[in-house]
Amino acid sequence: MEDRSKLLNENNQPVGSPTSCQDVDMNSITQKVANTSLDPAQEANWGGDDAKSNVDDEKTTSAEHLNESDGPQGTGAVSLGEDGEPKKKKKKKKKSKSKRQRGLNKPTGFEEYYVDPPVTPQEHEEELDLYDKSRPFAERIETAIQRYRARRKLDSERANLFDKYMSYGGVDSGPKMFGGNDMRSLGEQDSAAIAAATATNFVASDKTTDDAKFVVDFDGCLKGFLSSWLPQCFDIATEKQARSYTAVIRNFLNYLLYHDVCPEYVSQIHAARLTCDIGERQLWDVSQAAAWLPGDFNTACSTLFGGYYENIYAGDQEWARGLDLKMGMSKEQARKVLKAGLAANGTDEMIQKFKTQAAKSEIKSINVTNLGLEVVELSPAEKDVKELYTSLSDLWPLGKIRLREWHNPANPPEDLTDEERLALTSSTTTTTTPPREFVLFLEDIVLEKCFVGMKFDATIRELSFGIEHLDTITGVYCSFYDILPNELMMGWREHVYLEPREKMNQEAGEEKEEEGEGEDGNGSEIGNAVPHLDNDDEDDEDAPINGTAGFEKSTTTTRHGEIYGGEGTEFIEERDFDEI
Secondary structure, three states: OOOHHHHEOOOOOEOOOOOOHHHOOHHHHHHHHHHHOOOHHHHHHHHHHHHHOOHHHHHHHHHHHHHHOOOHHHOOOOOEOOOOOEOOOOOOOOOOOOHHHHOOOOOOOOOOOOOOOOOOHHHHHHHHHHOOOOOOHHHHHHHHHHHHHHOOOOOHHHHHHHHHHHHHOOEEEOOOOOOOOOHHHHHOOOHHHHHHHOOOEEEOHHHOOOOOOOOOOHHHHHHHHHHHHHHHHOOOOOHHHHHHHHHHHHHHHHHHHHOOOOHHHHHHHHHHHHHHHHHHHHHHHHHHHHHHOOOHHHHHHHHHOOOOOOOOOOOOOHHHOOOOOOOOOOHHHHHHHHHHHHHHHOOHHHHHHHHHHHHHOOOOEEEEEEEEEEEEEEEOOOHHHHHHHOOOOOOOOEEEEEEEEEOOOOOOOOOOOHHHHHHHHHHHHHOOOOOOEEEEEEEHHHHOOOOOOOEEEEEEEEEOOOOEEEEEEEEEEOOOOOOOHHHHHOOOOOOOOOOOHHHHHHHHHHHHHHHHHHHOOOOOOOOOOOOOOOOOOOOOOOOOOOOOOOOOOOOOEOOOOOEOOOOOHHHHHHOOOOOO
16 A cells, blocks of 8 residues: 555645645646546446436536636636636627618608509509499598508608698598407408408598588699698798608609509599699798798888887897897888888889978878788889899899789688678679789899799788888788688597486486485485475576585585585585584
8 A cells, every 4th residue: 555644745735736725726727627527427327327317418508508608718717817806708789780771771652753663463453453443432542541551651740741631631540440350350351351441541431421511622632731731730941841741742642543543533633743743832932932021121111100010120129239130120221121112113203202291200001901912923123223222232122013802711701781792792793893903012032932823811001102012911822722621620520429417317316316225225325415405496407417416515516506606605604514
């Protein structure tokens, strides 16, 4: 037997072993243990049959452990830092997906030169069935709207505009009432039935009956929407916005033509597309004109002679120093603009009257008219007028605009007496009175924003020295401006039937009797009997719904349901309801 004393040193430690844990090379020891470890099959012999059954599990867990370790090449060794502590794993930064991967660069279907892809034979056969003339128009348009929305990428702004356009045209948005579907029932139906069941835009049944007052008019509906409803609901701050609004509607109309949804209304759809082209230009011009009108010359006349802008300007106030206030015009600037306009475009008679009345301070407004106007002719400044304004760098050359009286269909009819109405009726049957016309001064920069056919509501003042000017502008409209009854139907819902008051009172009384029988057995609740305050008329329309007044100590209610101070309150004030 080998002498074990030779294997120990004087400290009773193995020869060649380190004296402290700090001298131990953990990596080398771990590597040796890994190299000298027994095969799992051999170790299984130590534990019998139970251990053999766990050989495969131990192989997989040991492999996973080695692969997940921080050591190099999955050896299981732990990497240490400079301070001797294990290194922490570095978290991998998540790379953000590009716009292409997120689908932001996918075509929306509203690009300038976008066209629908060619229709396959299968799709053609399917659309022949979906849009067959034998199907009602309401069913076909519902299907077309549903399929159109599925093939277009509508952002929030486009979707809002499209829904407003559909609602204005009588097509409701939202799920159908009592139209619940499940995948099992949809799988047994054909494509036409599935499209009708899953449609979110639908035509209500009251619009498709024989006695319905709705007619199909693509062009008329679009004219009313673009000229009247759209400017109220959407901001037109840039020309790009105006183009985007009409582009959505034009895209939908093109889809109807391309897929032959309603061939009986093709002429109306073509007319509506032309209205889109006209509206694209006029919407932006109307927005610009509304900001520039009534122009510097008309503002000057209004400021000097008691018009709307007389006391609007606040730039000469102490609190407004340093502020860029563009509302109104100062008196000095107004006089300069007025004199330059009269010198450039005024007649000799007009200038002479102005000088005479101005010297005596007799200039005043002799007539004020509120009316609608339509642009008939635009006349920019002539060459000699432009030469006169060259020395006035801060003023625009003054041109002329010819206007014709126009009645706004949105305004109520004129209130006339029976005699005036009879005289007007008799005069219209014999001779037609032509509408009045006005020739007003307007700057060239403002004339560029106007167009023939533009309509607006305005106030015209006539001055004592023979000049007429625009005082205020309350609305500017497109040339195809129209008001439809559709606007009155926006947001309208069916009336809800309410139970008659007598029936509700009877049901409430029966419930009250049932509650009383459960507590006292005699049909009344002890300590809570309600006094009868001389209410002999049980069918009084002013009586409370439940037939009795719900008295509480904190609030006082009379037999008429009135709050404290009504009839019968003296009696209620003096009584303690717990004692009744």
